[in-house]
Amino acid sequence: DAGITQSPRHKVTETGTPVTLRCHQTENHRYMYWYRQDPGHGLRLIHYSYGVKDTDKGEVSDGYSVSRSKTEDFLLTLESATSSQTSVYFCAISLAGGSSTDTQYFGPGTRLTVL
Amino acid sequence: KQEVTQIPAALSVPEGENLVLNCSFTDSAIYNLQWFRQDPGKGLTSLLLIQSSQREQTSGRLNASLDKSSGRSTLYIAASQPGDSATYLCAVRWSAPLVFGKGTRLSVIA
Numbered sequence: 001d002a003g004i005t006q007s008p009r010h011k012v013t014e015t016g017t018p019v020t021l022r023c024h025q026t027e028n029h030r031y032m033y034w035y036r037q038d039p040g041h042g043l044r045l046i047h048y049s050y051g052v053k054d055t056d057k058g059e060v061s062d063g064y065s066v067s068r069s070k071t072e073d074f075l076l077t078l079e080s081a082t083s084s085q086t087s088v089y090f091c092a093i094s095l096a097g098g099s100s101t102d103t104q105y106f107g108p109g110t111r112l113t114v115l
Numbered sequence: 116k117q118e119v120t121q122i123p124a125a126l127s128v129p130e131g132e133n134l135v136l137n138c139s140f141t142d143s144a145i146y147n148l149q150w151f152r153q154d155p156g157k158g159l160t161s162l163l164l165i166q167s168s169q170r171e172q173t174s175g176r177l178n179a180s181l182d183k184s185s186g187r188s189t190l191y192i193a194a195s196q197p198g199d200s201a202t203y204l205c206a207v208r209w210s211a212p213l214v215f216g217k218g219t220r221l222s223v224i225a
Contacts, residue, residue, distance in 0.1 A: 031211055042217035043203070050211060058212060088160065097211030100146045100166040104206075104213055109223040 003027050004107035006091050012113045019078040020055055021110050023091030025071075032074040033092040033104070036060065043090065049074055081114045088112075116210050117142050121216035128195055129224050136190040136219045138205030143183040149213065150179050151204040159204065161189070184212050195223045 014020050023032060033048040035058075044114030047066040047111055055066050059084060065077045091107040091110030120139045128134050138148070147166050151159040163172045165178040165188065170179040178191040192199055202220045206213040 033212055035215075043213075043215040045205075045214075047211045048212050059181065092213075094211070098146060100168065101164075102147070102208075103161055103164050104208075105161065106151075106190070108158045 004091060004093055004105060004109050005088045006089075006107040010111045012115065013081055014115050015082055016051045016080050017055065019081050019112065019114075021076045021089055021112070023076070023090075023107060025074075025093050027105075028071060029095050029105075030071075031097050032068065032095040033094075034058075034066065034074070035062075035090045035092065035095060036087040037090060037109075038087050039046075044074065046089075073075040081112075081115050086112060086114045098100060116208070116209070117205050117214055117217040119205055119214050121203075121219050123219060124178070124217065125220040125222075127222040127224060128196060129199060132195050133191070133193050133205040134195055134225075135223075136192070136203050136205075136221070138216055140186045140188075140207045140214075142209060144184065144209065146210075148179075148181055148188050150177075150188075150189055151205045151206065154204045155201075160170060162203075169204040181202070192221075195221075197223050197225045199223050204224050 005024045007022045030090045035043045037043045049055045049068040049092040054112045094104045096102045118141045149164045150162045165181040176193040202218045204218045205216045
């Protein structure tokens with residue numbers, strides 16, 4: 001298994017509070033991604049990073065920000081959590097971005113509940 | 116818009132049957148296509164990756180095919196077992212991030 005950890009694995013918070021999720025990799029992969037998974041919607045991209053301090057928005061980026069100050073860590077922040085952000089969040093990594101041989105590997109997920 | 120569709124959403128079969136899961140996508144200019152397995156409450160496990168230049172990939176009882184011109188991929192599972200019960204996700208790479216279908220939930224009944 002690829003060396004990807006996510007913390008926390010479970011979190012319950014209240015509406016309006018800030019929340020930060022952490023993804024840590026030991027593979028030295030350049031690309032890192034944050035997806036959310038919701039019933040009826042599948043996995044959708046929130047943000048991704050193609051290098052330290054280089055990030056781009058995904059399909060569902062509103063209400064989320066990200067930061068990547070080191071190759072191994074990619075942080076996802078909900079500035080003011082809302083109930084619609086209750087979801088399972090997955091981090092993923094890949095070595096390259098536009099290669100036909102490149103595989104994406106996923107972390108174990110973080111289950112976030114916003115009350 | 117680049118989209119991935121999986122049909123059916125759910126499938127129930129008796130143990131021992133051979134089965135096919137379908138995936139279709141809207142733009143043939145792909146880098147690759149990946150099939151994943153997800154058990155309830157768990158993360159994603161990569162099963163097979165098919166490069167854009169390939170027609171199929173095999174791993175054990177699994178065989179995935181790719182037809183870019185028609186925008187279709189199939190995942191064939193031979194001699195299904197109860198342990199194959201899971202959600203199977205198809206994901207296409209047009210650029211760095213993957214675009215996922217909503218998955219097919221498979222139940223194999225003993």
